[in-house]
Amino acid sequence: MSDFHVRSENVDVEQIMRQIRARIRDKRGVDYTEDEIRELANVKLEKFLDPKGIRSDLLQQYRRAREADTAPRNYAFEDTTLYASSRPLLRTIRRLLNPLLKLFFNPNPLIEALHIQSGLNESYNRSEALYYELVHNLVLETTRLGVEVKTLKMRLESISSRIDFDERRARALEGVVQYRPGAAAPLQPPTGQGNDLDNDGNERRNRRRRRRGRRRPVGSEHGAPTLDHASSGTEDLQSDFRGERRTEAPVTPKPQSGESGPVPPKPQSDASGPVPPKPQSDASGPVPPKPQSGASGPVPPKPQSGASGPVPPKPQSGASGPVPPKPQSGEGG
Amino acid sequence: MKLAVVVQRYGADINGGAELHARYIAQRLARRVSVDVLTTCARDYVTWKNDLPAGEQQVNGVRVLRFPVDRERHPHEFGRRSVRVFERTHSIQDELDWLDSEGPTSTALVRHAARHAAAYDYFLLFSYRYYHAFHVARRVASKAVLVPTAERDAAIGVSIFAPVFRGVRGLMYNSPEEHAMIRAVSQNDSVPGVVVGVGSDVPDRADGARFRRKFNVRRPFAIYIGRIDENKGCGELFSHFQRYSAAFPRGLDLVLVGHPIIEVPKHPRIRHLGFLDDADKFDALAAADLLIMPSYYESLSMVALEAWGLGRPVLANGRCDVLKGQCIRSNAGLYYESYEEFVEGLYSLESNGPLNARLGRNGREFFNRHYAWPVIERKYLDMFERLSRAEPPDAMAPLPSWLARRTRDVPPAADVLARVPSGPALTPRAADACGRSA
Numbered sequence: 001m002s003d004f005h006v007r008s009e010n011v012d013v014e015q016i017m018r019q020i021r022a023r024i025r026d027k028r029g030v031d032y033t034e035d036e037i038r039e040l041a042n043v044k045l046e047k048f049l050d051p052k053g054i055r056s057d058l059l060q061q062y063r064r065a066r067e068a069d070t071a072p073r074n075y076a077f078e079d080t081t082l083y084a085s086s087r088p089l090l091r092t093i094r095r096l097l098n099p100l101l102k103l104f105f106n107p108n109p110l111i112e113a114l115h116i117q118s119g120l121n122e123s124y125n126r127s128e129a130l131y132y133e134l135v136h137n138l139v140l141e142t143t144r145l146g147v148e149v150k151t152l153k154m155r156l157e158s159i160s161s162r163i164d165f166d167e168r169r170a171r172a173l174e175g176v177v178q179y180r181p182g183a184a185a186p187l188q189p190p191t192g193q194g195n196d197l198d199n200d201g202n203e204r205r206n207r208r209r210r211r212r213g214r215r216r217p218v219g220s221e222h223g224a225p226t227l228d229h230a231s232s233g234t235e236d237l238q239s240d241f242r243g244e245r246r247t248e249a250p251v252t253p254k255p256q257s258g259e260s261g262p263v264p265p266k267p268q269s270d271a272s273g274p275v276p277p278k279p280q281s282d283a284s285g286p287v288p289p290k291p292q293s294g295a296s297g298p299v300p301p302k303p304q305s306g307a308s309g310p311v312p313p314k315p316q317s318g319a320s321g322p323v324p325p326k327p328q329s330g331e332g333g
Numbered sequence: 334m335k336l337a338v339v340v341q342r343y344g345a346d347i348n349g350g351a352e353l354h355a356r357y358i359a360q361r362l363a364r365r366v367s368v369d370v371l372t373t374c375a376r377d378y379v380t381w382k383n384d385l386p387a388g389e390q391q392v393n394g395v396r397v398l399r400f401p402v403d404r405e406r407h408p409h410e411f412g413r414r415s416v417r418v419f420e421r422t423h424s425i426q427d428e429l430d431w432l433d434s435e436g437p438t439s440t441a442l443v444r445h446a447a448r449h450a451a452a453y454d455y456f457l458l459f460s461y462r463y464y465h466a467f468h469v470a471r472r473v474a475s476k477a478v479l480v481p482t483a484e485r486d487a488a489i490g491v492s493i494f495a496p497v498f499r500g501v502r503g504l505m506y507n508s509p510e511e512h513a514m515i516r517a518v519s520q521n522d523s524v525p526g527v528v529v530g531v532g533s534d535v536p537d538r539a540d541g542a543r544f545r546r547k548f549n550v551r552r553p554f555a556i557y558i559g560r561i562d563e564n565k566g567c568g569e570l571f572s573h574f575q576r577y578s579a580a581f582p583r584g585l586d587l588v589l590v591g592h593p594i595i596e597v598p599k600h601p602r603i604r605h606l607g608f609l610d611d612a613d614k615f616d617a618l619a620a621a622d623l624l625i626m627p628s629y630y631e632s633l634s635m636v637a638l639e640a641w642g643l644g645r646p647v648l649a650n651g652r653c654d655v656l657k658g659q660c661i662r663s664n665a666g667l668y669y670e671s672y673e674e675f676v677e678g679l680y681s682l683e684s685n686g687p688l689n690a691r692l693g694r695n696g697r698e699f700f701n702r703h704y705a706w707p708v709i710e711r712k713y714l715d716m717f718e719r720l721s722r723a724e725p726p727d728a729m730a731p732l733p734s735w736l737a738r739r740t741r742d743v744p745p746a747a748d749v750l751a752r753v754p755s756g757p758a759l760t761p762r763a764a765d766a767c768g769r770s771a
Binding site: 010011012013014016017020021023024027078079112115116 | 409410413417660661663664665666667668671673674677678681688691692695
């Protein structure tokens with residue numbers, strides 16, 4: 001909530017109310033008055049009662065029950081009803097004889113009771129319609145929910161079968177690697193984006209290197225120290241995972257990398273010459289893909305910043321639950 | 334000058350709106366003129382049971398004459414007759430029967446007023462819709478000054494009242510909205526009338542800190558004072574406040590003062606203190622950030638005037654024309670017609686909010702200008718003086734003949750009310766709360 005623009009001592013309540021209503025309209029997004037909202041609600045209820053929009057035979061059953069019930073729905077009973085007649089003369093005579101009648105018994109409690117009963121009947125008729133409407137709405141909602149539950153079940157089954165398939169494929173690939181320890185190069189399972197990273201992050205590093213090579217072709221132009229050696233592959237990997245900006249050795253692991261131009265500088269290097277990247281420093285040959293933690297299951301794609309999973313949006317004030325709307329300036333207190 | 338104040342109930346401990354209004358006026362005018370109060374023995378406004386002894390009595394220095402009620406009100410019968418008169422085409426006789434069933438049916442009071450009409454200069458009749466006011470006005474029309482205390486409900490459309498509004502000597506209205514409504518249903522432009530209202534003995538200084546100590550109220554709060562009743566809009570107030578308190582944990586609390594008719598919700602931020610005496614009530618108002626008036630129907634909100642007298646702003650139900658009109662005319666209160674407006678209003682009127690001090694100041698000024706006792710007294714005395722100089726009006730139109738009274742051709746009162754223009758009276762003439770008519 002924002003403050004009002006009250007510029008002088010002479011405040012105008014009507015103007016303030018206009019500001020309040022404008023702000024409420026802005027919040028709502030649509031300028032519906034209370035009456036309009038009630039009207040919309042009524043329309044919705046009427047729609048529920050529209051026989052064309054009903055998907056069950058509840059309405060027919062209800063109508064059949066009402067038609068079968070031949071009893072009158074209600075009657076009107078006033079204090080004049082007992083003496084009423086279509087003939088004015090008879091009515092007058094009855095009224096004249098009323099005092100005489102009262103000598104025999106008191107009709108007032110009877111009149112009152114029947115009048116109350118009439119009111120009760122009316123109330124019952126009204127509530128019966130409401131109950132019908134309520135039950136009907138519940139049926140509709142239950143149907144809708146049932147359909148939704150079925151859809152969700154199917155989606156769940158589909159997802160679990162895909163997970164199962166992926167798991168089996170990953171195990172099969174691991175099995176292939178175990179039986180062929182001397183194979184030339186680890187094959188990347190063709191499973192899409194998640195496999196851009198191999199187990200040690202080599203492929204990703206190469207790509208990054210290529211990009212950097214394109215972006216920063218001449219490191220020495222900016223006065224950076226000239227690179228004459230490269231760090232070990234382990235250092236590269238660690239540095240990669242720390243997300244540090246570093247210069248790299250002019251590696252050409254693949255012909256298409258095209259890094260024939262100037263060599264970007266590498267400040268922390270202390271090695272004696274350019275060394276091809278090594279994912280693991282002690283590996284003696286082509287290394288098969290290896291899970292990082294020695295798990296035998298499928299390796300999940302590794303996030304770029306070392307986080308263990310997708311980062312959820314962070315609440316601004318560290319609250320763990322939904323934060324209720326708050327006025328923009330102090331709410332009392 | 335000798336004045337008779339005629340009211341349905343009267344007593345130092347009777348605090349209904351019109352009754353309190355009558356007592357204040359009687360006590361104030363008794364300082365200037367001779368005042369007798371003619372009233373019934375009833376204390377309960379639902380049954381009109383004869384709880385008090387008939388005869389003469391002194392209440393706060395004012396002579397009070399009590400007359401017995403002939404029969405108690407039968408709620409079922411009254412309800413049935415109300416439905417007929419308000420919602421169906423009916424006869425004049427139906428309306429008269431409805432009035433009898435509403436009560437307080439005190440023929441002794443009416444008879445006394447008629448017999449002793451010569452002893453009084455004027456009869457000040459409170460609440461047009463009751464038996465005593467209707468029949469006394471008809472008996473002593475040339476001396477009757479009516480304080481209608483009319484609300485916007487279907488009773489104003491009952492056709493037997495229109496001749497009364499046209500036939501009395503003068504009318505003391507509570508608000509321009511009431512004036513406009515009565516003029517619309519009765520075309521009584523020729524009858525002298527003035528918008529007066531009522532004053533209140535608001536203390537110069539009330540001690541909010543004392544209230545907080547006494548009732549252990551620590552947090553800032555909004556206050557409601559009055560009967561805690563669905564008809565007063567309290568159900569909607571509770572609903573709105575519970576939503577508000579869930580959304581704004583550091584917002585205002587709600588303190589309720591008055592007798593509960595409906596159940597007060599058990600809520601940590603709603604405090605119900607019951608009925609308080611005047612000192613505590615004024616201290617509570619002084620301690621509150623604002624007063625909430627959720628009522629749909631008011632002819633004049635005395636407690637709103639008291640809040641303004643103490644410099645507190647008011648958040649009123651905007652569906653009540655009178656309250657809305659008062660807020661606009663005074664520039665001392667906001668009004669709501671939805672939950673969103675209720676929340677925005679509460680926020681704006683908090684004591685550290687942007688409007689509290691300004692509206693409070695306006696309220697105090699409005700109260701002092703229009704509702705201070707010297708102003709009210711002067712208006713009454715001026716009206717009596719004006720009437721004494723004016724020509725006596727034509728006699729009040731008699732009731733129709735026996736047969737005509739029984740002809741069912743009178744439209745439902747609710748339909749008549751529906752045709753009456755609604756909304757706050759904000760024309761330049763009406764905006765002047767002191768404005769005279771006719």
